[in-house]
Amino acid sequence: MTSPDQNVHGQDQDQDQGRRRLLSQLSWPEVVQGAARPGSTVVWPFGAIEQHGPHLPLGTDAIFAERVCTAVLERLPDALPIWQLPTQSLGFSHEHRGFAGTLSLPPQLLLDLVLAVGTDLAAAGFQRLVLLNGHGGQIALLEVAARQLHAAQPALAVLPCFLWRGPEGISQRIPEPERQLGLHAGLAETSLMLHLAENLVGPGRQADGTCQEPPEGWSLEGQAPCAWLTSELSTSGVIGDPAGASAELGKELFEALVEGWRRRFHSLLNSNWPPGTRRS
Numbered sequence: 001m002t003s004p005d006q007n008v009h010g011q012d013q014d015q016d017q018g019r020r021r022l023l024s025q026l027s028w029p030e031v032v033q034g035a036a037r038p039g040s041t042v043v044w045p046f047g048a049i050e051q052h053g054p055h056l057p058l059g060t061d062a063i064f065a066e067r068v069c070t071a072v073l074e075r076l077p078d079a080l081p082i083w084q085l086p087t088q089s090l091g092f093s094h095e096h097r098g099f100a101g102t103l104s105l106p107p108q109l110l111l112d113l114v115l116a117v118g119t120d121l122a123a124a125g126f127q128r129l130v131l132l133n134g135h136g137g138q139i140a141l142l143e144v145a146a147r148q149l150h151a152a153q154p155a156l157a158v159l160p161c162f163l164w165r166g167p168e169g170i171s172q173r174i175p176e177p178e179r180q181l182g183l184h185a186g187l188a189e190t191s192l193m194l195h196l197a198e199n200l201v202g203p204g205r206q207a208d209g210t211c212q213e214p215p216e217g218w219s220l221e222g223q224a225p226c227a228w229l230t231s232e233l234s235t236s237g238v239i240g241d242p243a244g245a246s247a248e249l250g251k252e253l254f255e256a257l258v259e260g261w262r263r264r265f266h267s268l269l270n271s272n273w274p275p276g277t278r279r280s
Helices: 004-020 028-035 060-075 107-124 136-152 187-200 247-269
Strands: 041-046 082-084 128-133 157-162
Touching: 028 107, 041 060, 041 247, 060 082, 060 128, 060 187, 060 247, 107 128, 107 136, 128 136, 128 247, 136 157, 187 247
Parallel strands: 041 082, 041 128, 128 157
Antiparallel strands: none
């Protein structure tokens, strides 16, 4: 039988391990020592401050990216050299302008930010930087930033990743037509927020964002996408139908996201990927 003192001690150990994964809570000698380890990796969660309909908070994407990233690193073996940067909450959200609360950085500013931070990480000796992005509107921009940073700092491998793209078992849990049409503040995002922070989810979860059927082979997002503005598609800021959202679905999605990224990070940290990564 475990005593209360043992429980408290175990919780303290877990919290201490979580803190040791936060780059901001290391001392500079610890950074030097950690960065010198083979495969040293830093993960930088990215989100946005933008409207998410009348029922979700502005920081939805940042909350998702940070919570998933933290949970993933907690599940990785202690011996693996990986650390988490503070979440970059302000992002590129031009498509949501016109809705109160949306704060969007100029694209060049975000490019410069990634270059500046990445340059310092490379100077410290880190070998990989993962941009774990939770906002779909800045996928392409962060891919450009990653390529520019790697070109400027070839010793630093840069991996721009989208939170919802990659882990298995995500799309299968979302029924049609929401799987294709629920682009923003719909079933998936509302369910995940109900699981993570139900107190931040408001009422009024009506469907919105209907638009005319695109020509065959085309879509708002996908293999043959178009540039769109939320105000062209929706009066509420929702693009999809959050009415059927549930904390139960949110828990399933969170587990799929965390476990999917855990497997990917574990595989990455036990490899020399990508090409050009400095060999030990």
